[in-house]
Amino acid sequence: MSEPTDASAGGVPGPRTAPVSSPSAAPSARPHDGPDADTSQTGPGTSSAAAATQMRYVDLTGSREAAGRSIRLRDMARRLPQLVRRSLALAWQVDRRATIGLLLCQAVTGVMQALGLVAISGTLTALLTGGDVYDRLLQAWPSVALLAGAAGVRALLSITVSWLSSRLGPLMSREAEHMLLTGCVEAELCAYDDPDFNRAREAADRGAQVTGDLINEGQDLIASSASFVAGALVLAGVNWMLLPLLIAASLPQALAQISAARVRYLANLRSNGDLRMLSVLRWHIYTKDAADQIRAGTMSAFLSGRYRETVARINREDRAAADTGARMSLVGALCGGLGSAIVWSAVVLLLANGRISVGHAGTAVFALQTVGQSVRGLVAVGARAVRTGLYMDDWSSFLDKAGGFRMRRGPRRLEPPKTIEVTSVTHRYAGKDRDALSDISLTLRRGEVTALVGYNGSGKSTLSRLICGLHLPTSGQVLWDGVPISEADPQALWQQVALVPQDYARWPLTVRENVNLGQPTARGDAAVHEACEAAGADEVVGTLGAGLDTLLAREWLNGEELSGGQWQRIALARAFFREAGLLVLDEPTANLDPRAEFRIFQRLRELARDRAVLLVTHRITNVAVADRIVVLDEGRIVQEGTYAELAQRPGMFQRLLSYQVSSTERGRR
Numbered sequence: 001m002s003e004p005t006d007a008s009a010g011g012v013p014g015p016r017t018a019p020v021s022s023p024s025a026a027p028s029a030r031p032h033d034g035p036d037a038d039t040s041q042t043g044p045g046t047s048s049a050a051a052a053t054q055m056r057y058v059d060l061t062g063s064r065e066a067a068g069r070s071i072r073l074r075d076m077a078r079r080l081p082q083l084v085r086r087s088l089a090l091a092w093q094v095d096r097r098a099t100i101g102l103l104l105c106q107a108v109t110g111v112m113q114a115l116g117l118v119a120i121s122g123t124l125t126a127l128l129t130g131g132d133v134y135d136r137l138l139q140a141w142p143s144v145a146l147l148a149g150a151a152g153v154r155a156l157l158s159i160t161v162s163w164l165s166s167r168l169g170p171l172m173s174r175e176a177e178h179m180l181l182t183g184c185v186e187a188e189l190c191a192y193d194d195p196d197f198n199r200a201r202e203a204a205d206r207g208a209q210v211t212g213d214l215i216n217e218g219q220d221l222i223a224s225s226a227s228f229v230a231g232a233l234v235l236a237g238v239n240w241m242l243l244p245l246l247i248a249a250s251l252p253q254a255l256a257q258i259s260a261a262r263v264r265y266l267a268n269l270r271s272n273g274d275l276r277m278l279s280v281l282r283w284h285i286y287t288k289d290a291a292d293q294i295r296a297g298t299m300s301a302f303l304s305g306r307y308r309e310t311v312a313r314i315n316r317e318d319r320a321a322a323d324t325g326a327r328m329s330l331v332g333a334l335c336g337g338l339g340s341a342i343v344w345s346a347v348v349l350l351l352a353n354g355r356i357s358v359g360h361a362g363t364a365v366f367a368l369q370t371v372g373q374s375v376r377g378l379v380a381v382g383a384r385a386v387r388t389g390l391y392m393d394d395w396s397s398f399l400d401k402a403g404g405f406r407m408r409r410g411p412r413r414l415e416p417p418k419t420i421e422v423t424s425v426t427h428r429y430a431g432k433d434r435d436a437l438s439d440i441s442l443t444l445r446r447g448e449v450t451a452l453v454g455y456n457g458s459g460k461s462t463l464s465r466l467i468c469g470l471h472l473p474t475s476g477q478v479l480w481d482g483v484p485i486s487e488a489d490p491q492a493l494w495q496q497v498a499l500v501p502q503d504y505a506r507w508p509l510t511v512r513e514n515v516n517l518g519q520p521t522a523r524g525d526a527a528v529h530e531a532c533e534a535a536g537a538d539e540v541v542g543t544l545g546a547g548l549d550t551l552l553a554r555e556w557l558n559g560e561e562l563s564g565g566q567w568q569r570i571a572l573a574r575a576f577f578r579e580a581g582l583l584v585l586d587e588p589t590a591n592l593d594p595r596a597e598f599r600i601f602q603r604l605r606e607l608a609r610d611r612a613v614l615l616v617t618h619r620i621t622n623v624a625v626a627d628r629i630v631v632l633d634e635g636r637i638v639q640e641g642t643y644a645e646l647a648q649r650p651g652m653f654q655r656l657l658s659y660q661v662s663s664t665e666r667g668r669r
């Protein structure tokens, strides 16, 4: 799903950030493009420092910074059980047997650890008591056998745990990603224009990626807890005073580790804007899309320079975090060493006072090591797991609300429409300070072709998206046979829509799937061939080696690349294939040669017989095919009528027509 993101650079999900300035929009339809993914263009003469500032992002809400600062021992203790529960719940969802296996293995490992320590105690006691060496060895061997058996079983269990975890981890990540994709398609289309949604989605994406880590972290936590309990029980059996003493001695090291984890997390957070910028730069540099323009525009030095500047800033943050973390760990280790010296002194004191036997003292040595190691493990893995949990919070909160944009429309199932009425519709995009459409009213009818014309930015595509029910209007209504689209079941409504947008998708699928969009009809390939013929795509299919089975993705083995116009024919075939009551063509012939364009417009009247057709085009002479022409200017309808009427009437349509006619004439001269 994703273009490479922060992950490879060790990054973190997006904080609630906003651009410092408003960078220009990156090309649309790229993964991770959103307002955050914009790249600023630096004009000539702009200093690189200024450009770098322009391209950085700041955390406006500070919510993730606050979350990062909350990595403290208290918060960790509160959150760790939740995290283990969450990881087990997801693991249970993807593979129950493996989850049960893991839990059993962990439980048995804990028991084996305790048995091992008991066996050490038995061995030492037997060996250190007085008497004949042979007798002592004879007494010790059951304990030695138990020790060896417990160690062997633990080794086997550890292999099983890592096998099961490595099976579960990827499954969990993929399931989390699948849930994220479902969340995305359940969001309203307008969500993609909202910076908050884009940020929430990117953060959730990182959360989905790290979900698999949680199973390992959860397992490490359970393992450390089990070995802590086993060691603590044995230690308390030797002398209960040793246990609190050991925990107190481990505390400084634990605190140092948590502080170091917090420093690293916050450093990642500060680099977040740069990490995002890196992923955008990487995407543009190594994919094919801009490869020709990077070369022809001699941009490689500029882009590499920008890449290096960004990497240098990230490196500086990383270095500072590593240095601070190392200093903290050093202080923690010194305090930990001092603590250990106190604990060992206590053991010696107890032994000297005769309060514990030599055998018990030996057992205490091993138990102390076990408990000390497990406390350090708990803290280290705990800090990591809490960090992972922060990312997973982003993921699960996105799933709950689809970033706050979950589609909630009505249940009414629509039939192919006889009329579509737009009544007093005004629409404004999120974050914009002016309306894209103001007070629009018009009616589309089955059997009619309606054309929308107007200058760039006049609102034609916006209006066509509203008519298709892709956006809901800010005010006013779009009614399909009297039913407001907000009350209609969106999936049933879109079954009735055949849309060729300006930027149509070039699916890396076979020709057949590119036309039927994965929804074949009972007529099978015959219907696909018919749609291809209507769109002039039959000529394209004829040149492809594997016909409808040809994969339209050159970069993959056996794939084929199509020209811009050939792709447009496929996109048109897609729309003609759909048995829908509304056909919307937004600049359908922009890439077509005159012969192909002629064929399409010839077919249009025939297609309109049993559906409503909406045509958006800048080629004014083509709109003669329409029954009615609606002229838009700055989001308002300024003229309406037939071609003959509008061509005679002074106004915008005449002006648009005169520009086209005079440019054609200039071309002839």
Ligand SMILES: Nc1ncnc2c1ncn2[C@@H]1O[C@H](COP(=O)(O)OP(=O)(O)OP(=O)(O)O)[C@@H](O)[C@H]1O
Residues within 6 Å of the ligand: 193, 429, 430, 432, 436, 454, 455, 456, 457, 458, 459, 460, 461, 462, 463, 502
């Ligand atoms: N997704 C969006 N988010 C914010 N503003 C948008 C969005 N899409 C369009 N706009 C704005 O709405 C206005 C109308 O745009 P629209 O794409 O509908 O115009 P158009 O007439 O189809 O233009 P063109 O002829 O260039 O295709 C423009 O000012 C544009 O900047």
